[in-house]
Amino acid sequence: MQCKKTCSIALSCLYVVGFLISCKVLLYEEKGETKEEKRAEEMFLRTHPVNETDLPLIFVGGMPRSGTTLMRTMLEAHQDIRCGPETHVLPWLLNQVHEWRRHEDKTHRLAEAGVEPNALDIAVSKFMLEIIKFHAAPALFYCNKDPLLLLDMIYLKKIFPNSKFIYMVRDGRASAHSIVSRTVTIVGVNVKSYRSVLEYWNRISQRMHRCCHELGEDSCLPVYYEQLVLQPVKTTKRIFEFLDIDWCTDVLHHEKHLNSTLSKFERSTDQVQKPLYLDALTSWFGKIPRDVEKDMPKIAPMLKTFGYDPSNPRPTYGEPDDFVLGKVHY
């Protein structure tokens, strides 16, 4: 009898414990249902995928001197994002991959060696992830800014399916002026000639524009430099919506968040250390040689595609917003 009583007490205790546990689970579930919790959980899952190639990498690029460094520092002003300086090795690696593929088309030696395109892609992705993740501080969202890497965005999207691309677009005449006046080195381009640089800008733009369109608006966002400078609030909000990362006012104060990862070799460094400034928008006015200006629609037809007027040598790019005018403080 005593045993029976003990057993029944023990059973009751078990019921009580079970009840308490289920209450806690319910409480937890209810707590987990708040919007912030759900968002945090979603962010965690996105940034800690089972397969590292599923990381939501951000690639910032475009023609050199199109505001890619400004974009990078604005992104890095956000506490969850880290780009780090240009790596240089990644564009080199991708060039090498293209060479292998070209060689492969002719010889089939890689396939014969058992190095299937897929195996090569995985090897490339492991190499890239190692460099992207470990060449600067850890973060939730990793970003890379080797500007010309965006020429390979289709391939990058293939090996990193959740990657997104911020494609910086800028009036090619302004980029060209910046390159010529600072003699920025670009392999295979005569950077003393406005004509050569604009022809190069047109080639680069044609390809990046086409690839960006091919990837679609969920994966590639063209960002106009002029809009980023003139209407930073609206533009950065759109960028963060595209990235699916919560926007914060820090991104408007990038000059306060510059960290030591900004390379002294990066030409743009001197400029991004100042607040947003508008001089760069018009500094090229009157600097393009007459003959080049005359042939502009022929040299750089992509200007028109992007909505710039090639025949107007002093275009306006829109009005600055209240934040830029200093009327609003964030």
Place this chain on the structure above:
Amino acid sequence: MQCKKTCSIALSCLYVVGFLISCKVLLYEEKGETKEEKRAEEMFLRTHPVNETDLPLIFVGGMPRSGTTLMRTMLEAHQDIRCGPETHVLPWLLNQVHEWRRHEDKTHRLAEAGVEPNALDIAVSKFMLEIIKFHAAPALFYCNKDPLLLLDMIYLKKIFPNSKFIYMVRDGRASAHSIVSRTVTIVGVNVKSYRSVLEYWNRISQRMHRCCHELGEDSCLPVYYEQLVLQPVKTTKRIFEFLDIDWCTDVLHHEKHLNSTLSKFERSTDQVQKPLYLDALTSWFGKIPRDVEKDMPKIAPMLKTFGYDPSNPRPTYGEPDDFVLGKVHY
């Protein structure tokens, strides 16, 4: 009372089960102490390290046409070893790494980009492992045979601390004859000229010999092609002792174990499909131009270093063992 009895029976049962479990553990432990079990456990630990760069990789290399393919097929006849065909991408990648380093010395751009030499090495090792592991079937011991990769054995040993190197050495005059008569392509070498090929052989040999010596006998084993062909039993036993892998008779019958991974693009393929044969040892006799033969001690001083007599145009390389003579069967 009944309950007390039940409890005591249950307790007794528990004791019996406990006793049986501990007996099994003891039995297992005793069994685990046998030599085979210990060896198996040790092999498992070696081939499944926590850090993949600690894998006991085997690199087979040397001057082209020095028996590297024969060595590879003999190793692969062992059930635990897999090399797979030449990858081609790995030598290319290492060339690229050298270029980065040379460039880096001049510019310090990689360091400025946060890509420390160590980060680059890890990225390279991940890339290499991906290719080595997945370009052919899985195995306990992975091996690579891209012959000229051994020029980088010091670097490879740095990024793969447990790797071992089998360095194929062969009379340079025989290699040169094989290259010239088959017009094997070697970038930067005039393969129609015995003099050029022998000069190249000497350069390659100087460097590989020096590096092999620097790594020491635990990590690098020079294997003479002539000995491998004439005394395969003794030579392969020494090789497997060096690799710390159990030797088996399969390795003497490599022609029976050829699998589909042998590339039809690999020049040596036609030869390794036959049993060991001795014709190749002497087929170069009388083929070297007179003027080259006269200058041999000057063109290829490494011949002497390896113990070949540069002034003897018809050297002997030793006696074939009983297995080669067909007196012994394994």
